[in-house]
Amino acid sequence: MRGEPSCPKCGSRVRAPGLFADTWQCGEHGAVRPLQPVLPPSVDALAVVVGRARVPVWMPWPLPVGWLFTGVACAGDDRSGGRATAVACSGPAPLGGPGELLLIAEEPGVGLGARYAGIAGPDPGPAVRADRPSQAKILAAGHPTPLWQVEDAPEDRAVFAGEACGLWLWAIAWPQESGLLLHDELVLTDLRDAGAEIDLVPCGALSPRLIS
Secondary structure, eight states, X not given: OXXXXXXXXXXXXXXXXXXXXXXXXXXXXXXXXXXXXXXXSSHHHHHHHHHHBSSOOXXXXXXXXXXXXXXXXXXXXXXXXXXXEEEEEEEEOTTSSEEEEEXXXXXXXXXXXXXXXXXXXXXXXXXXXXXXXXXXXXXXXXXXXEEEEOTTSOTTSEEEXXXXXXXXXXXXXXXXXXXXXXXXXXXEEEGGGOGGGGGGOOBOSOXXXXXX
């Protein structure tokens, strides 16, 4: 696990704002929203990200049976606040074996979702075709939300993307068959609105997907 901010698009080290630039800088991608060190799963870690976030912190709630919260990440700094969040959950996959789900909310251009999705970024772009039927529908903060499958993603995962609350929403599942979760009318809650219920979130071991 890294102990310093990194580029949300490629994971490289970033330079802090200084005399020559007032933004965090990646050698390859220029100005970026720095990805803060990934926090091990705990209620306190969630509270830190929820308190910083300027975008939703999405989590399936209630969690599917047997599933646990397994980590959280945030891109942004103390000045700008969190402009992208990633929440990991793990549990039994729909067709057997272990499954993992990563939910990312982000402002356009941050690039965190595309990095975890394993595709060229920074945004889903033409993969989200509002003129065509969506492949999955979820309920996000009480609103029906269509998601489109990103077809050029690596074969080991299922990647869906759409918009919720005017921001990008990515749902990435491992293995690919775990994408069936997104066909089950999954209900997402923005943990910024969860209040005391956040203390009830069951925690597991840190997902390696967050630190890859």
